Amino acid sequence: MDVLTPRTLDEALRLKAERPDAVPIQGGTDVMVELNFDRARPSALLNLSEVAELRGWSRENGTIRLGAALTYTEAMEMPLADALPALAEASRTVGGPQIRNRGTVGGNLGTASPAGDALPPLLIGDAVVELASLRGERAVPVAAFLTGPRQNALADGELIVGVRVRAADGPQTFMKVGPRNAMVISVVSLALTVDHDGAEIRAAFGSAGPVVGLVTAPLAELDGFPERVSAAASPIDDVRGSAAYRRHSLRVLTERALERCLQ
């Protein structure tokens, strides 16, 4: 096994083109577990932690661009938390402080777990994932990027460099069910926003299907919305919870999230 440590994005893309099998590592909160437990032995690791271009965030009019290396701790800080409240709330539920200081939004997209806490907040904000390779750049909507449980649309030689998401233009919230208030992989999660301009409700669920899912409705169709979100999910029975419990929880979470956003 080799470790490749590029200092610039150009160098990172060149190394990824030369070694398409190299596994990118940023915060390490997923990749290191695989290595520590002998579940993965990639031929190379592409250490992205020295690539400054991947860090930070910026705002252009109503769009927020998050660098792939943005940590959950950074997503919780003002003024970003004001622009993307559901992402900030979701970030507060990730692991503990040690995990939030290392884990990144780009890593959550790369791992593409249906339980990824950053994913429902990105989905309600029409997020677009920025991918780069030596061939150039392309932008893929997050719903198209996530192709299955722990599967994504990254092509050979491509890296996730950032994600663009619409700043909140109405109240947003995030909720998550789990056995305790920290260090929990969600049993089910929900991000919801009431978009005042379009008078539209947008909800995205996690841990209730092979990928996160989005459900939208005009505000006029508020009444049946919790049922619709619950019906849109395709949960399974697993060690964290049953499919029936997840469907029930999604309906309850949607009711509560609507109350919170519309009060």
Added chain:
Amino acid sequence: MLAVRVELTVNGERHEADVWAGESLLYVLRERLGLPGSKNACEQGECGSCSVLLDGKLVCACLVLAAQADGHELVTVEGLGQDGGLHAVQDAFTETGAVQCGFCTPGLIVATADLLARNPSPSDDEIREALSGNLCRCTGYAKIFDAVRLAAGS
């Protein structure tokens, strides 16, 4: 086999080590640099026993690739105290008896020192949140809270 050379500053001292490419920072600290204060338990970021400060940020050393620490600064529990004395948080844990088997103690002490450096007088909820990534299997949390409150007051 040991393909990667890393140079890192630990508790103010420069170190070099030849490491396996997939090796964790925790393994380097404990097995190569002779600093066993950071404990090895879950190896998946669940328990916080290996908490250290990497460039001033609280992290689990088991989830940092050793090569990612190359050129960076670390503080471990061994380096918290000054001039051979204990850190105020270490004194507070001793005084309140916030130590049972002691395995979680180094991680909790580093996490508490990090909390108090950022927030010198935390509320109980803020203490709970700051220490939520550290597990004590003896369930000595009441005494640990006493220790944090004592250290915050001292």
